[in-house]
Amino acid sequence: MRLRNLLFAAGLIACLVSFGFALSSASARPLPVNGEVEAALSLPQSGSQPQAADNGFCLSCHANEGLKVELDSGEILRLTLDADAFQASVHGANEVACISCHTDITGIPHPERTVNTLRDVTLKYYTSCKECHAEQFNLTLDSVHQRSLAAGNNNAAVCADCHNPHTQARMTDPASGELLDEARLHVPETCARCHSAIYNAYQQSVHGSALTQEGNTDVPTCIDCHGVHNIQDPTTATFRNSTPYLCATCHTDETLMKKYGLSTQVLNTYVADFHGTTVEIFNKEFPDQPTNKPVCTDCHGVHDIAKIDDPTKGLAVRENLLNRCQTCHPDANANFPDAWLSHYIPTPEKYPIVYYVNLFYKFMIPGVLIPMAILAAMDFTRKMINLSRKSKRVPAHEAPPISEAEAAAPEEIQAESVEPAAISEEAPPVSEAMPETPATPQTLAEESAAAPVEQTDGEEPTAPTDESKNDNEEAPHD
Amino acid sequence: MSGKNAKSTTLARQERSFLRFTVGQRWEHAILLLSGLVLLLTGLPQKYREFSISQDLLSTPEQIFLIRQVHHIAAIVLSLLVMYHVGRILVLMSRRRLPGDLLPTMQDLRDAWHMLQYLLFLRKDKPRFGRYNFEQKVTYWVVFFSVAIMGISGLIIWFPVQMTQVLPGGVVPAAKLAHSTESVALAIFIVIWHIYHVHIERLNLSMFTGRLSEEELRTFHEKEYQRLANQSGEMK
Numbered sequence: 001m002r003l004r005n006l007l008f009a010a011g012l013i014a015c016l017v018s019f020g021f022a023l024s025s026a027s028a029r030p031l032p033v034n035g036e037v038e039a040a041l042s043l044p045q046s047g048s049q050p051q052a053a054d055n056g057f058c059l060s061c062h063a064n065e066g067l068k069v070e071l072d073s074g075e076i077l078r079l080t081l082d083a084d085a086f087q088a089s090v091h092g093a094n095e096v097a098c099i100s101c102h103t104d105i106t107g108i109p110h111p112e113r114t115v116n117t118l119r120d121v122t123l124k125y126y127t128s129c130k131e132c133h134a135e136q137f138n139l140t141l142d143s144v145h146q147r148s149l150a151a152g153n154n155n156a157a158v159c160a161d162c163h164n165p166h167t168q169a170r171m172t173d174p175a176s177g178e179l180l181d182e183a184r185l186h187v188p189e190t191c192a193r194c195h196s197a198i199y200n201a202y203q204q205s206v207h208g209s210a211l212t213q214e215g216n217t218d219v220p221t222c223i224d225c226h227g228v229h230n231i232q233d234p235t236t237a238t239f240r241n242s243t244p245y246l247c248a249t250c251h252t253d254e255t256l257m258k259k260y261g262l263s264t265q266v267l268n269t270y271v272a273d274f275h276g277t278t279v280e281i282f283n284k285e286f287p288d289q290p291t292n293k294p295v296c297t298d299c300h301g302v303h304d305i306a307k308i309d310d311p312t313k314g315l316a317v318r319e320n321l322l323n324r325c326q327t328c329h330p331d332a333n334a335n336f337p338d339a340w341l342s343h344y345i346p347t348p349e350k351y352p353i354v355y356y357v358n359l360f361y362k363f364m365i366p367g368v369l370i371p372m373a374i375l376a377a378m379d380f381t382r383k384m385i386n387l388s389r390k391s392k393r394v395p396a397h398e399a400p401p402i403s404e405a406e407a408a409a410p411e412e413i414q415a416e417s418v419e420p421a422a423i424s425e426e427a428p429p430v431s432e433a434m435p436e437t438p439a440t441p442q443t444l445a446e447e448s449a450a451a452p453v454e455q456t457d458g459e460e461p462t463a464p465t466d467e468s469k470n471d472n473e474e475a476p477h478d
Numbered sequence: 479m480s481g482k483n484a485k486s487t488t489l490a491r492q493e494r495s496f497l498r499f500t501v502g503q504r505w506e507h508a509i510l511l512l513s514g515l516v517l518l519l520t521g522l523p524q525k526y527r528e529f530s531i532s533q534d535l536l537s538t539p540e541q542i543f544l545i546r547q548v549h550h551i552a553a554i555v556l557s558l559l560v561m562y563h564v565g566r567i568l569v570l571m572s573r574r575r576l577p578g579d580l581l582p583t584m585q586d587l588r589d590a591w592h593m594l595q596y597l598l599f600l601r602k603d604k605p606r607f608g609r610y611n612f613e614q615k616v617t618y619w620v621v622f623f624s625v626a627i628m629g630i631s632g633l634i635i636w637f638p639v640q641m642t643q644v645l646p647g648g649v650v651p652a653a654k655l656a657h658s659t660e661s662v663a664l665a666i667f668i669v670i671w672h673i674y675h676v677h678i679e680r681l682n683l684s685m686f687t688g689r690l691s692e693e694e695l696r697t698f699h700e701k702e703y704q705r706l707a708n709q710s711g712e713m714k
Contacts, residue, residue: 332639339650361663
C-alpha cells in the first residue's frame, strides 16, 4: 500500500516537473533573431547549409527585382522584398528573421508550394504572429473578424491585413506601451481598406475631419470605439446599450472637454432624462435587451457625427432636432423638441419653467413639510406629557383624574348635555346591543343619527389603576 | 371592556354615535386610498431608478410596460373619482346644498394659533373645533391640490406629443419634475400629517365606520356637537 502511494507520488512529481519544463521552454522561447536561429531551429539541414537562417541569405535571392510566381488562381505572387522598407519596419529594426514567420522554409530548394491564391498566402502565415504577439493574437480570436473567418469568409481581416509584416512601423511607445500619435493618425486608413464607405462618412464627421485634416489625435479613431484586436459586432443590442458609456469615456473627461468648450454633463443629463433612464437600467440588468429608446448615436449619428451647429445635421439647429424627434415621434410639432432638455441643466435662461418648478419644490417641501412634522411631534409630546401627569396624579389623590386637555370640556358638556339627553329619550337604551340602528328619523339623514355605542376615550390606555378605582372615568375600550 | 364592572355599568352615561361620513364618502376615500397606493407603489420605482429593487422591477421592456399600464389604470380610476367628486360638488352647489364645512375660514387660522399656543404650553385648553378642525381641512386641501397637480402633469407626460400641439415643449420636463416631486411630497405629507392624526394622535376610523361616538364628537368637535344638540333641541 505504502509503496504504491510512494510510486504514485514520485510519478506525479515527475509529471509536474516535466510539464514545468515544457511550459518554461515554451514561454522562454527566445525571439529568433539572426544569431540564435540556428540553435532555435536545430534542423538536420542546418548542418549542410549553416547560413540558411540569415536574412541576408534570403535577400540574396528575394531582393532581386521581378521575382514572382503565378498561382493556380492566375494571380501573381510577388516574391521580391523591398529590403530598405523591411529594414525601416519594426521587424527589420528588431532584426526579426525571415524564417521566424516563414517557418515552412527550411532550406533550398524550398518545399513544394501548397497555396493556390494570394489570400491563401496570408491565411497560411498569419498564425506565425502569435509566436511573438500572443496577447494580441489571442484578442483577435475573440473578434468579429475571426468569427467571420471561422464562418467561412476568407476575406475577413487577419493580422497581416492590418499590419503588413514587411513594412509595419512601430505603433506603440516602447516605454509606456501607449499608441504613438503617428500610428493613431493612420488607423482609419487601415480600416478603410475594407470599410471604405464608413471611412468616407467618418472623414466628414467632426471627429474624422479633425483627425484627417488637422492631425488632431484627441479625437476618437475607429479603434477607440470598436476596440483594437478584439473588435466586437457593433450591431448587437449590448453594443448599442453601452453606447452612452462609450461616448462618455471622452465626453465626461473634464480636461479634454474643456479644451474644446464642451459640456461634461452629457451623460448624467441623458441618464436623468426620459430616454437614458431606461437604457441605464437595461445596462445594469440585462444589457443584451433591445430597446427602442435612443442612445447617443440615434440622434447624433454614428460615423457621421456633426458639430451641433452644423447647418444640415447639427442638433442645435431646431429643424434638425425636430427631424430627429420625428423619427420616433412622427406627430411631433415644432413645440416638441423643447420637451427634451438637450443635455442642459435648467437655468432661468435655459428651460425656465423646469428651473422654477424645481425651485418651488426646493422651498415648498422643506418649508411646508418640516413645520408640519414639527407640529405633529409637538402634539405627540404634549399628549405624552398629559398622559404621564395624569397617571402620576391618580394614585396620589385617589380621585378621578381630569387632564388639562379635558379640564374645560367635559364639565361644560355635562352642563349642556340636557339637550342631547332629550334626544336620547327617543333613542334605544344602552343595554340594547344595536349599535348602528338609525333611531332618529327626524334628523337629517347625514347627521346625528343616534345609536347606542360603547363609551370610548382616546386618552386613556396607560393607567392601569384607573380601571378599578374610577367609576365615572370612561371604561377602557379598544 | 375589562373595566366594565357592575358599578360602572349602572353609572354609564348613555352613548350615542353620530353619522360623520356617508357611504358614498367612505367609498370615495377607500378608492382614493387604494388607487393612490397603487400609483405610489408603481410610481416610486420609476422615480427612484438607482435602487436595485426598482431596477429589478423595470429590468425588461415588458416589465416597464406592465408597471406603466398598472400606473395608468390606477390613474384612470383616480381621475374618474375626481370627476365624480368635483361633479358632485358642482351639483350640490347648483342646488345650494353644498355644506361649507370644509372651506377654510379665519376661524381656522385662529384655531391653529390657539393650538400652537397650547402645544407650547402657553394655554391649557385645546381649541374647540367645528365639524372639521383645521388639521382635517389642511389634509383635504393638500390632497385636493396635489391630486390636481399630479393629474395635469401626469396627462402631460403620458401624452407629450399631443400636449405639445398646444403647449410649449418645456412643460413636458417641468411636468415630469412636478409629477414625481409632488408625489413624494404628498406621500410624506400623508405619513407625517394624516396618518399621525388618525392613527397615532387618536385612532379615528370614522372614515371607515362612518360614525363618531358622542364622546369623540364632544371631545374633538365640540362646536359641532353643540350645533347638533341645539338643532335637535329646536326640532324637539
